[in-house]
Amino acid sequence: MWIQEIELFLIEQSLKIPFKTSYGIYEQRESILVKISDENGVFGFGEVVAFSEPWYTDETIKTALHILQDFFIPTLFKNHFNHPSEVANHLNQFKGHKMAKAGLEGAYWDLYCKYHSISLAEALGGNKDEIPVGVVVSIDEPQKMIKQISDYLAIGYERFKVKVSKENDFEIVSSIRQSFPSIPLMIDANSSYSLDDIPQLKKLDQLDLLMIEQPFGERQFIEHAVLQKEMNTPICLDESIYSLEDVQIAYQLEACKIITVKPGRVGGLSESLEIHNYCMEKNIPIWVGGMIETGISRIQNVALASLAGFTIPGDISESNRHWDQDVIIPEVTLINGKVKVPKGEGLGVEVDEERIRRLSKKIYKYTIQK
Ligand SMILES: [Mg+2]
Known part of the structure; x- marks a missing residue:
């Protein structure tokens, strides 16, 4: 599969109940959602689970955006992949930034499963x-x-x-x-x-x-x-x-x-x-x-x-x-x-893209350059 287009949705939501850990209190949650589409219009969704501040690991929403935009996304467009593990191996040429890697690889798993009409499980x-x-x-x-x-x-x-x-x-x-x-x-x-x-x-x-x-x-x-x-x-x-x-x-x-x-x-x-x-x-x-x-x-x-x-x-x-x-x-x-456990293909649920677009503070779109 050739990846044709990648979109990053930077969203922010309020938590129903503030979440307190030994690090501090969370009331708002930023997330990066990833959509990858192939040349046939099949698409998959993934999520970068980094927090806004580096309290859990050293990654943040901003470091993930930087690494995705400047390094990971450009290299995915240049390569052909047959399986999500190949995407993971390819991204491992770069050090660290595991959550940014997982966001892309996760979207590719969803795409791969839809392409082959199987569930992620x-x-x-x-x-x-x-x-x-x-x-x-x-x-x-x-x-x-x-x-x-x-x-x-x-x-x-x-x-x-x-x-x-x-x-x-x-x-x-x-x-x-x-x-x-x-x-x-x-x-x-x-x-x-x-x-x-x-x-x-x-x-x-x-x-x-x-x-x-x-x-x-x-x-x-x-x-x-x-x-x-x-x-x-x-x-x-x-x-x-x-x-x-x-x-x-x-x-x-x-x-x-x-x-x-x-x-x-x-x-x-x-x-x-x-x-x-x-x-x-x-x-x-x-x-x-x-x-x-x-x-x-x-x-x-x-x-x-x-x-x-x-x-x-x-x-x-x-x-x-x-x-x-x-x-x-x-x-x-x-x-x-x-x-x-969903049985449908890919994630096995419908992703509410309209809602994601409404929640987005910013949307970044990248298309393969031929
Ligand atoms: Mg823990």
């Missing part, structure tokens, strides 16, 4: 018809968090992740545990601890948590290994994992027992597949993470989570967790506590 090798999902509760007063969890339990969510910071971790999580003694509960500290906090972290062992996500900094594999030896609760690495190689390092060092896979963070679905296959071989439980994304990335994550190795419910909440209205039809919803 099928193309990736997924074998589940529906998936259980988890939800993230952001930092708030304990009583409000408990109320949120009880509402989410009633809808059917099966795994609960609480964002904490080291000032309030035990207080918040122990009061949640008292109200819900047996729910699958985990915490995400987004790198807010250091080695000095090991005694404090060890106290959390008594709360029977499913896992603790990313207590230390992203390159602190050795420190995570020290902590994992001291704790019974499994450590899960998120920000540390940019590639299969990082998973191999974590495994060799015994730095964690669980891995979260975010296609954006690792450069796309092709790399996510390699991580999935490696983790299945090594018996490392994995799950699909979330990025406060639109339905495009969300439904892509549903397809990925339909693979056999994803044994822990992912952060794939309903569209209405963050948005009044999503950019896909139908939106992601829970039916009897599960999300159905």
Whole structure:
């Protein structure tokens, strides 16, 4: 397939409920949506999940736009690709900028699947018809968090992740545990601890948590290994994992027992597949993470989570967790506590392009020069 046209939509939406992490509060969310069309007019959509500020990884909306416009898009027009993994390999001539790569590669997966009349889940090798999902509760007063969890339990969510910071971790999580003694509960500290906090972290062992996500900094594999030896609760690495190689390092060092896979963070679905296959071989439980994304990335994550190795419910909440209205039809919803894996070709949902154009602050359009 020759890529004929690429459009980038810079959109901005208000979150229904402000989202608070150990880094700060989010009320608005900018996103870059990508549309790639081939010479026959077949098109696919992808999403760059970078945030506006570099708090989660070093990429931002602005760095992604720069790299896409000045490097990635021009080179895609010059080359012929038969499979999305070829797009990923080609973009890997450039260092870093994984989320920008994943946005393009994701759109190409959708296009590729439509071209071959198969669903994304099928193309990736997924074998589940529906998936259980988890939800993230952001930092708030304990009583409000408990109320949120009880509402989410009633809808059917099966795994609960609480964002904490080291000032309030035990207080918040122990009061949640008292109200819900047996729910699958985990915490995400987004790198807010250091080695000095090991005694404090060890106290959390008594709360029977499913896992603790990313207590230390992203390159602190050795420190995570020290902590994992001291704790019974499994450590899960998120920000540390940019590639299969990082998973191999974590495994060799015994730095964690669980891995979260975010296609954006690792450069796309092709790399996510390699991580999935490696983790299945090594018996490392994995799950699909979330990025406060639109339905495009969300439904892509549903397809990925339909693979056999994803044994822990992912952060794939309903569209209405963050948005009044999503950019896909139908939106992601829970039916009897599960999300159905779309069977239609490509993403298997309709992308509401009219809505995307309305939400766009800026639209950039590039066409092949012959
Ligand atoms: Mg995380």
